[in-house]
Amino acid sequence: MLVSLFRLLSFLPLPVLHAAGAALGWLVYLLSPSYRRRLKDNLARAGLSHVLPAAVQEAGKNVLELPFIWCAPQERVLAAVTIEDDALVKEALAAxxxxxxxxxxxxxxxxxxxxxxxxMPLTVLYRPPRKAILKPLVEGARARPNLHLAPANLSGVRMLLKALKGGGLIGLLPDQVPQNGEGVWAGFFGKPAYTMTLPGKLHGMTGAPILLTYAERLPRGRGFVMRFVRFEENLGETPEQQARAINRAMEKLVARCPAQYFWSYNRYKVPAGVTPPGEPMPGGDAS
Structure with a gap:
Protein backbone atom coordinates (compact mmCIF):
# COMPACT_ATOMS: atom_id res chain seq x y z
CA MET A 1 0.00 0.00 0.00
CA LEU A 2 2.68 2.49 1.07
CA VAL A 3 4.97 1.49 -1.80
CA SER A 4 2.08 1.95 -4.25
CA LEU A 5 1.40 5.41 -2.86
CA PHE A 6 5.04 6.40 -3.19
CA ARG A 7 5.16 5.12 -6.76
CA LEU A 8 2.06 7.10 -7.62
CA LEU A 9 3.49 10.28 -6.09
CA SER A 10 6.77 9.74 -7.96
CA PHE A 11 5.04 10.67 -11.23
CA LEU A 12 4.54 14.23 -9.96
CA PRO A 13 7.11 16.86 -10.95
CA LEU A 14 9.67 17.70 -8.27
CA PRO A 15 8.51 21.36 -8.05
CA VAL A 16 5.00 20.14 -7.21
CA LEU A 17 6.30 17.75 -4.55
CA HIS A 18 8.45 20.46 -2.99
CA ALA A 19 5.59 22.97 -2.96
CA ALA A 20 3.33 20.42 -1.30
CA GLY A 21 6.14 19.50 1.07
CA ALA A 22 6.55 23.10 2.19
CA ALA A 23 2.84 23.22 3.03
CA LEU A 24 3.10 19.86 4.81
CA GLY A 25 6.00 21.20 6.87
CA TRP A 26 3.89 24.04 8.20
CA LEU A 27 0.92 21.75 8.82
CA VAL A 28 2.97 19.36 10.96
CA TYR A 29 4.65 22.26 12.75
CA LEU A 30 1.31 23.83 13.69
CA LEU A 31 -0.42 20.59 14.68
CA SER A 32 2.32 18.84 16.65
CA PRO A 33 3.50 20.57 19.86
CA SER A 34 6.30 18.04 20.45
CA TYR A 35 7.60 18.43 16.89
CA ARG A 36 7.41 22.22 17.15
CA ARG A 37 9.20 22.27 20.48
CA ARG A 38 12.08 20.05 19.31
CA LEU A 39 12.55 22.02 16.11
CA LYS A 40 12.64 25.35 17.93
CA ASP A 41 14.88 24.05 20.73
CA ASN A 42 17.45 22.55 18.35
CA LEU A 43 17.60 25.68 16.23
CA ALA A 44 17.94 27.92 19.29
CA ARG A 45 20.74 25.76 20.67
CA ALA A 46 22.66 26.18 17.42
CA GLY A 47 22.02 29.93 17.38
CA LEU A 48 19.93 29.59 14.22
CA SER A 49 16.42 30.57 15.32
CA HIS A 50 16.29 33.07 12.46
CA VAL A 51 16.07 30.22 9.88
CA LEU A 52 12.99 28.70 11.55
CA PRO A 53 10.47 29.54 8.78
CA ALA A 54 12.72 28.13 6.07
CA ALA A 55 13.59 25.08 8.20
CA VAL A 56 9.89 24.25 8.64
CA GLN A 57 9.39 24.23 4.88
CA GLU A 58 12.60 22.34 4.11
CA ALA A 59 11.63 19.59 6.57
CA GLY A 60 8.38 19.07 4.68
CA LYS A 61 10.18 19.03 1.35
CA ASN A 62 12.51 16.37 2.75
CA VAL A 63 9.53 14.07 3.29
CA LEU A 64 7.61 14.61 0.06
CA GLU A 65 10.66 14.37 -2.18
CA LEU A 66 11.22 10.77 -1.06
CA PRO A 67 8.70 9.26 -3.53
CA PHE A 68 10.63 10.95 -6.34
CA ILE A 69 14.04 9.93 -4.98
CA TRP A 70 13.11 6.33 -4.23
CA CYS A 71 10.57 5.44 -6.88
CA ALA A 72 11.06 7.61 -9.97
CA PRO A 73 13.18 6.16 -12.81
CA GLN A 74 16.85 6.52 -11.99
CA GLU A 75 17.62 8.61 -15.07
CA ARG A 76 14.96 11.11 -13.99
CA VAL A 77 16.39 11.35 -10.49
CA LEU A 78 19.97 11.75 -11.68
CA ALA A 79 18.94 14.45 -14.14
CA ALA A 80 17.87 16.54 -11.14
CA VAL A 81 21.37 16.45 -9.59
CA THR A 82 24.32 18.68 -10.44
CA ILE A 83 27.69 17.52 -9.09
CA GLU A 84 30.39 19.90 -7.88
CA ASP A 85 33.91 19.36 -6.54
CA ASP A 86 34.14 15.73 -7.70
CA ALA A 87 37.89 16.18 -8.19
CA LEU A 88 38.12 15.38 -4.48
CA VAL A 89 36.53 11.98 -5.15
CA LYS A 90 38.97 11.18 -7.96
CA GLU A 91 41.87 12.19 -5.76
CA ALA A 92 40.68 9.98 -2.90
CA LEU A 93 40.04 7.02 -5.21
CA ALA A 94 43.58 7.26 -6.57
CA ALA A 95 44.89 6.13 -3.18
CA MET A 120 30.42 2.86 -9.03
CA PRO A 121 29.19 0.40 -6.37
CA LEU A 122 28.38 1.97 -3.00
CA THR A 123 27.58 0.26 0.29
CA VAL A 124 25.57 2.30 2.79
CA LEU A 125 24.78 1.57 6.42
CA TYR A 126 21.10 1.64 7.28
CA ARG A 127 18.92 0.71 10.22
CA PRO A 128 16.16 -1.77 9.33
CA PRO A 129 12.75 -0.23 10.14
CA ARG A 130 11.02 -1.46 13.27
CA LYS A 131 7.59 -1.42 11.63
CA ALA A 132 7.00 -4.21 9.14
CA ILE A 133 4.88 -1.94 6.94
CA LEU A 134 7.94 0.21 6.21
CA LYS A 135 10.29 -2.62 5.30
CA PRO A 136 9.19 -3.05 1.64
CA LEU A 137 9.60 0.69 1.14
CA VAL A 138 12.98 1.08 2.81
CA GLU A 139 14.53 -2.09 1.45
CA GLY A 140 12.62 -2.45 -1.81
CA ALA A 141 11.71 0.87 -3.37
CA ARG A 142 14.92 2.37 -1.97
CA ALA A 143 17.14 -0.17 -3.72
CA ARG A 144 18.98 0.86 -6.89
CA PRO A 145 21.62 -0.80 -9.08
CA ASN A 146 25.07 -0.70 -7.45
CA LEU A 147 23.55 0.54 -4.17
CA HIS A 148 24.04 -2.07 -1.46
CA LEU A 149 22.32 -1.77 1.92
CA ALA A 150 24.31 -2.89 4.96
CA PRO A 151 22.20 -3.37 8.10
CA ALA A 152 23.38 -1.64 11.27
CA ASN A 153 24.71 -4.79 12.90
CA LEU A 154 27.87 -6.90 12.85
CA SER A 155 27.17 -8.39 9.42
CA GLY A 156 26.62 -4.90 8.03
CA VAL A 157 29.92 -3.68 9.46
CA ARG A 158 31.63 -6.63 7.78
CA MET A 159 30.06 -5.59 4.49
CA LEU A 160 31.43 -2.09 4.91
CA LEU A 161 34.89 -3.33 5.81
CA LYS A 162 34.95 -5.71 2.84
CA ALA A 163 33.96 -2.90 0.48
CA LEU A 164 36.73 -0.63 1.76
CA LYS A 165 39.37 -3.33 1.58
CA GLY A 166 38.38 -3.82 -2.05
CA GLY A 167 38.88 -0.13 -2.75
CA GLY A 168 35.14 0.55 -2.80
CA LEU A 169 32.88 3.28 -1.49
CA ILE A 170 30.82 3.27 1.69
CA GLY A 171 28.36 5.78 3.10
CA LEU A 172 27.42 6.59 6.69
CA LEU A 173 25.03 9.00 8.41
CA PRO A 174 27.40 10.22 11.14
CA ASP A 175 24.68 12.10 13.01
CA GLN A 176 22.38 9.08 13.25
CA VAL A 177 22.05 8.01 16.89
CA PRO A 178 23.74 4.60 17.29
CA GLN A 179 22.71 1.81 19.61
CA ASN A 180 24.22 0.98 22.99
CA GLY A 181 27.92 0.19 22.72
CA GLU A 182 28.28 1.71 19.25
CA GLY A 183 28.90 5.31 20.26
CA VAL A 184 30.24 7.78 22.79
CA TRP A 185 28.98 11.10 24.11
CA ALA A 186 30.35 14.12 22.23
CA GLY A 187 29.23 17.72 21.99
CA PHE A 188 27.04 18.71 19.04
CA PHE A 189 25.94 22.34 18.94
CA GLY A 190 26.63 22.68 22.65
CA LYS A 191 24.87 19.59 23.95
CA PRO A 192 26.06 15.99 24.46
CA ALA A 193 24.94 13.75 21.61
CA TYR A 194 25.51 10.00 21.48
CA THR A 195 27.77 9.75 18.42
CA MET A 196 28.77 6.71 16.40
CA THR A 197 32.40 5.58 16.57
CA LEU A 198 32.28 3.49 13.39
CA PRO A 199 33.75 6.09 10.96
CA GLY A 200 36.91 6.43 13.02
CA LYS A 201 37.25 2.67 13.43
CA LEU A 202 36.87 2.00 9.70
CA HIS A 203 39.35 4.72 8.85
CA GLY A 204 41.84 3.31 11.35
CA MET A 205 41.47 -0.26 10.07
CA THR A 206 41.77 0.54 6.37
CA GLY A 207 43.35 3.96 5.98
CA ALA A 208 40.41 4.92 3.75
CA PRO A 209 40.11 8.70 3.36
CA ILE A 210 37.02 10.43 4.72
CA LEU A 211 35.00 12.79 2.54
CA LEU A 212 31.94 14.81 3.51
CA THR A 213 29.10 15.11 1.04
CA TYR A 214 25.63 16.65 0.92
CA ALA A 215 23.04 17.59 -1.70
CA GLU A 216 21.70 21.10 -1.29
CA ARG A 217 18.05 21.48 -2.28
CA LEU A 218 17.56 24.23 -4.88
CA PRO A 219 14.61 26.66 -4.67
CA ARG A 220 11.32 26.02 -6.49
CA GLY A 221 12.05 22.34 -7.12
CA ARG A 222 14.92 22.98 -9.54
CA GLY A 223 16.80 19.96 -8.25
CA PHE A 224 19.88 19.46 -6.10
CA VAL A 225 23.56 20.39 -6.07
CA MET A 226 25.74 17.62 -4.68
CA ARG A 227 28.95 18.87 -3.09
CA PHE A 228 32.03 17.17 -1.68
CA VAL A 229 34.07 18.62 1.17
CA ARG A 230 37.45 17.50 2.43
CA PHE A 231 37.52 16.22 6.03
CA GLU A 232 40.06 18.51 7.67
CA GLU A 233 39.62 17.79 11.37
CA ASN A 234 42.28 15.99 13.39
CA LEU A 235 40.63 12.65 14.22
CA GLY A 236 42.85 11.84 17.14
CA GLU A 237 43.27 8.34 18.51
CA THR A 238 40.49 7.67 21.00
CA PRO A 239 36.81 7.12 20.13
CA GLU A 240 35.93 10.27 22.11
CA GLN A 241 38.42 12.39 20.17
CA GLN A 242 37.19 11.00 16.87
CA ALA A 243 33.54 11.58 17.72
CA ARG A 244 34.26 15.18 18.69
CA ALA A 245 36.19 15.73 15.46
CA ILE A 246 33.36 14.33 13.36
CA ASN A 247 30.76 16.44 15.16
CA ARG A 248 32.86 19.56 14.56
CA ALA A 249 32.98 18.71 10.87
CA MET A 250 29.21 18.19 10.82
CA GLU A 251 28.60 21.57 12.48
CA LYS A 252 30.68 23.29 9.80
CA LEU A 253 28.84 21.42 7.05
CA VAL A 254 25.44 22.36 8.47
CA ALA A 255 26.53 26.02 8.46
CA ARG A 256 26.66 25.89 4.65
CA CYS A 257 22.85 25.60 4.35
CA PRO A 258 21.49 25.59 7.92
CA ALA A 259 17.79 25.70 7.02
CA GLN A 260 18.16 22.34 5.27
CA TYR A 261 19.38 20.39 8.28
CA PHE A 262 16.77 17.99 9.70
CA TRP A 263 16.38 19.91 12.96
CA SER A 264 13.38 17.88 14.08
CA TYR A 265 15.53 14.74 14.32
CA ASN A 266 15.90 13.58 17.92
CA ARG A 267 19.69 13.87 17.85
CA TYR A 268 20.05 14.08 21.63
CA LYS A 269 18.07 11.03 22.69
CA VAL A 270 19.55 8.51 25.10
CA PRO A 271 19.49 5.04 23.48
CA ALA A 272 18.26 2.11 25.53
CA GLY A 273 20.92 0.86 27.92
CA VAL A 274 23.17 3.90 27.50
CA THR A 275 24.16 5.89 30.58
CA PRO A 276 23.06 9.52 30.13
CA PRO A 277 25.82 12.12 29.89
CA GLY A 278 26.87 14.34 32.77
CA GLU A 279 27.06 18.10 32.62
CA PRO A 280 26.36 19.90 29.30
CA MET A 281 29.37 20.26 27.05
CA PRO A 282 30.51 23.61 25.64
CA GLY A 283 30.48 23.15 21.86
CA GLY A 284 31.90 20.28 19.86
CA ASP A 285 35.20 20.26 21.76
CA ALA A 286 33.72 19.22 25.10
CA SER A 287 34.46 15.86 26.58
Whole structure:
Protein backbone atom coordinates (compact mmCIF):
# COMPACT_ATOMS: atom_id res chain seq x y z
CA MET A 1 0.00 0.00 0.00
CA LEU A 2 2.68 2.49 1.07
CA VAL A 3 4.97 1.49 -1.80
CA SER A 4 2.08 1.95 -4.25
CA LEU A 5 1.40 5.41 -2.86
CA PHE A 6 5.04 6.40 -3.19
CA ARG A 7 5.16 5.12 -6.76
CA LEU A 8 2.06 7.10 -7.62
CA LEU A 9 3.49 10.28 -6.09
CA SER A 10 6.77 9.74 -7.96
CA PHE A 11 5.04 10.67 -11.23
CA LEU A 12 4.54 14.23 -9.96
CA PRO A 13 7.11 16.86 -10.95
CA LEU A 14 9.67 17.70 -8.27
CA PRO A 15 8.51 21.36 -8.05
CA VAL A 16 5.00 20.14 -7.21
CA LEU A 17 6.30 17.75 -4.55
CA HIS A 18 8.45 20.46 -2.99
CA ALA A 19 5.59 22.97 -2.96
CA ALA A 20 3.33 20.42 -1.30
CA GLY A 21 6.14 19.50 1.07
CA ALA A 22 6.55 23.10 2.19
CA ALA A 23 2.84 23.22 3.03
CA LEU A 24 3.10 19.86 4.81
CA GLY A 25 6.00 21.20 6.87
CA TRP A 26 3.89 24.04 8.20
CA LEU A 27 0.92 21.75 8.82
CA VAL A 28 2.97 19.36 10.96
CA TYR A 29 4.65 22.26 12.75
CA LEU A 30 1.31 23.83 13.69
CA LEU A 31 -0.42 20.59 14.68
CA SER A 32 2.32 18.84 16.65
CA PRO A 33 3.50 20.57 19.86
CA SER A 34 6.30 18.04 20.45
CA TYR A 35 7.60 18.43 16.89
CA ARG A 36 7.41 22.22 17.15
CA ARG A 37 9.20 22.27 20.48
CA ARG A 38 12.08 20.05 19.31
CA LEU A 39 12.55 22.02 16.11
CA LYS A 40 12.64 25.35 17.93
CA ASP A 41 14.88 24.05 20.73
CA ASN A 42 17.45 22.55 18.35
CA LEU A 43 17.60 25.68 16.23
CA ALA A 44 17.94 27.92 19.29
CA ARG A 45 20.74 25.76 20.67
CA ALA A 46 22.66 26.18 17.42
CA GLY A 47 22.02 29.93 17.38
CA LEU A 48 19.93 29.59 14.22
CA SER A 49 16.42 30.57 15.32
CA HIS A 50 16.29 33.07 12.46
CA VAL A 51 16.07 30.22 9.88
CA LEU A 52 12.99 28.70 11.55
CA PRO A 53 10.47 29.54 8.78
CA ALA A 54 12.72 28.13 6.07
CA ALA A 55 13.59 25.08 8.20
CA VAL A 56 9.89 24.25 8.64
CA GLN A 57 9.39 24.23 4.88
CA GLU A 58 12.60 22.34 4.11
CA ALA A 59 11.63 19.59 6.57
CA GLY A 60 8.38 19.07 4.68
CA LYS A 61 10.18 19.03 1.35
CA ASN A 62 12.51 16.37 2.75
CA VAL A 63 9.53 14.07 3.29
CA LEU A 64 7.61 14.61 0.06
CA GLU A 65 10.66 14.37 -2.18
CA LEU A 66 11.22 10.77 -1.06
CA PRO A 67 8.70 9.26 -3.53
CA PHE A 68 10.63 10.95 -6.34
CA ILE A 69 14.04 9.93 -4.98
CA TRP A 70 13.11 6.33 -4.23
CA CYS A 71 10.57 5.44 -6.88
CA ALA A 72 11.06 7.61 -9.97
CA PRO A 73 13.18 6.16 -12.81
CA GLN A 74 16.85 6.52 -11.99
CA GLU A 75 17.62 8.61 -15.07
CA ARG A 76 14.96 11.11 -13.99
CA VAL A 77 16.39 11.35 -10.49
CA LEU A 78 19.97 11.75 -11.68
CA ALA A 79 18.94 14.45 -14.14
CA ALA A 80 17.87 16.54 -11.14
CA VAL A 81 21.37 16.45 -9.59
CA THR A 82 24.32 18.68 -10.44
CA ILE A 83 27.69 17.52 -9.09
CA GLU A 84 30.39 19.90 -7.88
CA ASP A 85 33.91 19.36 -6.54
CA ASP A 86 34.14 15.73 -7.70
CA ALA A 87 37.89 16.18 -8.19
CA LEU A 88 38.12 15.38 -4.48
CA VAL A 89 36.53 11.98 -5.15
CA LYS A 90 38.97 11.18 -7.96
CA GLU A 91 41.87 12.19 -5.76
CA ALA A 92 40.68 9.98 -2.90
CA LEU A 93 40.04 7.02 -5.21
CA ALA A 94 43.58 7.26 -6.57
CA ALA A 95 44.89 6.13 -3.18
CA UNK A 96 43.22 2.75 -3.74
CA UNK A 97 41.87 2.45 -0.20
CA UNK A 98 38.22 3.20 -0.86
CA UNK A 99 36.33 6.18 0.55
CA UNK A 100 34.29 6.70 3.70
CA UNK A 101 31.55 9.17 2.78
CA UNK A 102 29.95 10.96 5.73
CA UNK A 103 26.54 12.41 4.88
CA UNK A 104 24.56 14.06 7.70
CA UNK A 105 20.82 14.73 7.69
CA UNK A 106 21.44 17.77 5.52
CA UNK A 107 19.61 18.65 2.30
CA UNK A 108 18.49 15.66 0.28
CA UNK A 109 20.79 13.10 1.87
CA UNK A 110 18.98 10.22 0.17
CA UNK A 111 19.95 11.36 -3.33
CA UNK A 112 23.69 11.42 -2.55
CA UNK A 113 23.82 7.63 -2.31
CA UNK A 114 22.00 7.14 -5.62
CA UNK A 115 24.22 9.63 -7.38
CA UNK A 116 27.43 7.95 -6.26
CA UNK A 117 26.06 4.46 -6.93
CA UNK A 118 25.37 5.50 -10.52
CA UNK A 119 29.13 5.88 -10.93
CA MET A 120 30.42 2.86 -9.03
CA PRO A 121 29.19 0.40 -6.37
CA LEU A 122 28.38 1.97 -3.00
CA THR A 123 27.58 0.26 0.29
CA VAL A 124 25.57 2.30 2.79
CA LEU A 125 24.78 1.57 6.42
CA TYR A 126 21.10 1.64 7.28
CA ARG A 127 18.92 0.71 10.22
CA PRO A 128 16.16 -1.77 9.33
CA PRO A 129 12.75 -0.23 10.14
CA ARG A 130 11.02 -1.46 13.27
CA LYS A 131 7.59 -1.42 11.63
CA ALA A 132 7.00 -4.21 9.14
CA ILE A 133 4.88 -1.94 6.94
CA LEU A 134 7.94 0.21 6.21
CA LYS A 135 10.29 -2.62 5.30
CA PRO A 136 9.19 -3.05 1.64
CA LEU A 137 9.60 0.69 1.14
CA VAL A 138 12.98 1.08 2.81
CA GLU A 139 14.53 -2.09 1.45
CA GLY A 140 12.62 -2.45 -1.81
CA ALA A 141 11.71 0.87 -3.37
CA ARG A 142 14.92 2.37 -1.97
CA ALA A 143 17.14 -0.17 -3.72
CA ARG A 144 18.98 0.86 -6.89
CA PRO A 145 21.62 -0.80 -9.08
CA ASN A 146 25.07 -0.70 -7.45
CA LEU A 147 23.55 0.54 -4.17
CA HIS A 148 24.04 -2.07 -1.46
CA LEU A 149 22.32 -1.77 1.92
CA ALA A 150 24.31 -2.89 4.96
CA PRO A 151 22.20 -3.37 8.10
CA ALA A 152 23.38 -1.64 11.27
CA ASN A 153 24.71 -4.79 12.90
CA LEU A 154 27.87 -6.90 12.85
CA SER A 155 27.17 -8.39 9.42
CA GLY A 156 26.62 -4.90 8.03
CA VAL A 157 29.92 -3.68 9.46
CA ARG A 158 31.63 -6.63 7.78
CA MET A 159 30.06 -5.59 4.49
CA LEU A 160 31.43 -2.09 4.91
CA LEU A 161 34.89 -3.33 5.81
CA LYS A 162 34.95 -5.71 2.84
CA ALA A 163 33.96 -2.90 0.48
CA LEU A 164 36.73 -0.63 1.76
CA LYS A 165 39.37 -3.33 1.58
CA GLY A 166 38.38 -3.82 -2.05
CA GLY A 167 38.88 -0.13 -2.75
CA GLY A 168 35.14 0.55 -2.80
CA LEU A 169 32.88 3.28 -1.49
CA ILE A 170 30.82 3.27 1.69
CA GLY A 171 28.36 5.78 3.10
CA LEU A 172 27.42 6.59 6.69
CA LEU A 173 25.03 9.00 8.41
CA PRO A 174 27.40 10.22 11.14
CA ASP A 175 24.68 12.10 13.01
CA GLN A 176 22.38 9.08 13.25
CA VAL A 177 22.05 8.01 16.89
CA PRO A 178 23.74 4.60 17.29
CA GLN A 179 22.71 1.81 19.61
CA ASN A 180 24.22 0.98 22.99
CA GLY A 181 27.92 0.19 22.72
CA GLU A 182 28.28 1.71 19.25
CA GLY A 183 28.90 5.31 20.26
CA VAL A 184 30.24 7.78 22.79
CA TRP A 185 28.98 11.10 24.11
CA ALA A 186 30.35 14.12 22.23
CA GLY A 187 29.23 17.72 21.99
CA PHE A 188 27.04 18.71 19.04
CA PHE A 189 25.94 22.34 18.94
CA GLY A 190 26.63 22.68 22.65
CA LYS A 191 24.87 19.59 23.95
CA PRO A 192 26.06 15.99 24.46
CA ALA A 193 24.94 13.75 21.61
CA TYR A 194 25.51 10.00 21.48
CA THR A 195 27.77 9.75 18.42
CA MET A 196 28.77 6.71 16.40
CA THR A 197 32.40 5.58 16.57
CA LEU A 198 32.28 3.49 13.39
CA PRO A 199 33.75 6.09 10.96
CA GLY A 200 36.91 6.43 13.02
CA LYS A 201 37.25 2.67 13.43
CA LEU A 202 36.87 2.00 9.70
CA HIS A 203 39.35 4.72 8.85
CA GLY A 204 41.84 3.31 11.35
CA MET A 205 41.47 -0.26 10.07
CA THR A 206 41.77 0.54 6.37
CA GLY A 207 43.35 3.96 5.98
CA ALA A 208 40.41 4.92 3.75
CA PRO A 209 40.11 8.70 3.36
CA ILE A 210 37.02 10.43 4.72
CA LEU A 211 35.00 12.79 2.54
CA LEU A 212 31.94 14.81 3.51
CA THR A 213 29.10 15.11 1.04
CA TYR A 214 25.63 16.65 0.92
CA ALA A 215 23.04 17.59 -1.70
CA GLU A 216 21.70 21.10 -1.29
CA ARG A 217 18.05 21.48 -2.28
CA LEU A 218 17.56 24.23 -4.88
CA PRO A 219 14.61 26.66 -4.67
CA ARG A 220 11.32 26.02 -6.49
CA GLY A 221 12.05 22.34 -7.12
CA ARG A 222 14.92 22.98 -9.54
CA GLY A 223 16.80 19.96 -8.25
CA PHE A 224 19.88 19.46 -6.10
CA VAL A 225 23.56 20.39 -6.07
CA MET A 226 25.74 17.62 -4.68
CA ARG A 227 28.95 18.87 -3.09
CA PHE A 228 32.03 17.17 -1.68
CA VAL A 229 34.07 18.62 1.17
CA ARG A 230 37.45 17.50 2.43
CA PHE A 231 37.52 16.22 6.03
CA GLU A 232 40.06 18.51 7.67
CA GLU A 233 39.62 17.79 11.37
CA ASN A 234 42.28 15.99 13.39
CA LEU A 235 40.63 12.65 14.22
CA GLY A 236 42.85 11.84 17.14
CA GLU A 237 43.27 8.34 18.51
CA THR A 238 40.49 7.67 21.00
CA PRO A 239 36.81 7.12 20.13
CA GLU A 240 35.93 10.27 22.11
CA GLN A 241 38.42 12.39 20.17
CA GLN A 242 37.19 11.00 16.87
CA ALA A 243 33.54 11.58 17.72
CA ARG A 244 34.26 15.18 18.69
CA ALA A 245 36.19 15.73 15.46
CA ILE A 246 33.36 14.33 13.36
CA ASN A 247 30.76 16.44 15.16
CA ARG A 248 32.86 19.56 14.56
CA ALA A 249 32.98 18.71 10.87
CA MET A 250 29.21 18.19 10.82
CA GLU A 251 28.60 21.57 12.48
CA LYS A 252 30.68 23.29 9.80
CA LEU A 253 28.84 21.42 7.05
CA VAL A 254 25.44 22.36 8.47
CA ALA A 255 26.53 26.02 8.46
CA ARG A 256 26.66 25.89 4.65
CA CYS A 257 22.85 25.60 4.35
CA PRO A 258 21.49 25.59 7.92
CA ALA A 259 17.79 25.70 7.02
CA GLN A 260 18.16 22.34 5.27
CA TYR A 261 19.38 20.39 8.28
CA PHE A 262 16.77 17.99 9.70
CA TRP A 263 16.38 19.91 12.96
CA SER A 264 13.38 17.88 14.08
CA TYR A 265 15.53 14.74 14.32
CA ASN A 266 15.90 13.58 17.92
CA ARG A 267 19.69 13.87 17.85
CA TYR A 268 20.05 14.08 21.63
CA LYS A 269 18.07 11.03 22.69
CA VAL A 270 19.55 8.51 25.10
CA PRO A 271 19.49 5.04 23.48
CA ALA A 272 18.26 2.11 25.53
CA GLY A 273 20.92 0.86 27.92
CA VAL A 274 23.17 3.90 27.50
CA THR A 275 24.16 5.89 30.58
CA PRO A 276 23.06 9.52 30.13
CA PRO A 277 25.82 12.12 29.89
CA GLY A 278 26.87 14.34 32.77
CA GLU A 279 27.06 18.10 32.62
CA PRO A 280 26.36 19.90 29.30
CA MET A 281 29.37 20.26 27.05
CA PRO A 282 30.51 23.61 25.64
CA GLY A 283 30.48 23.15 21.86
CA GLY A 284 31.90 20.28 19.86
CA ASP A 285 35.20 20.26 21.76
CA ALA A 286 33.72 19.22 25.10
CA SER A 287 34.46 15.86 26.58
Missing amino acids: GRGIVFLTPHLGCFEVTAQTMAAR
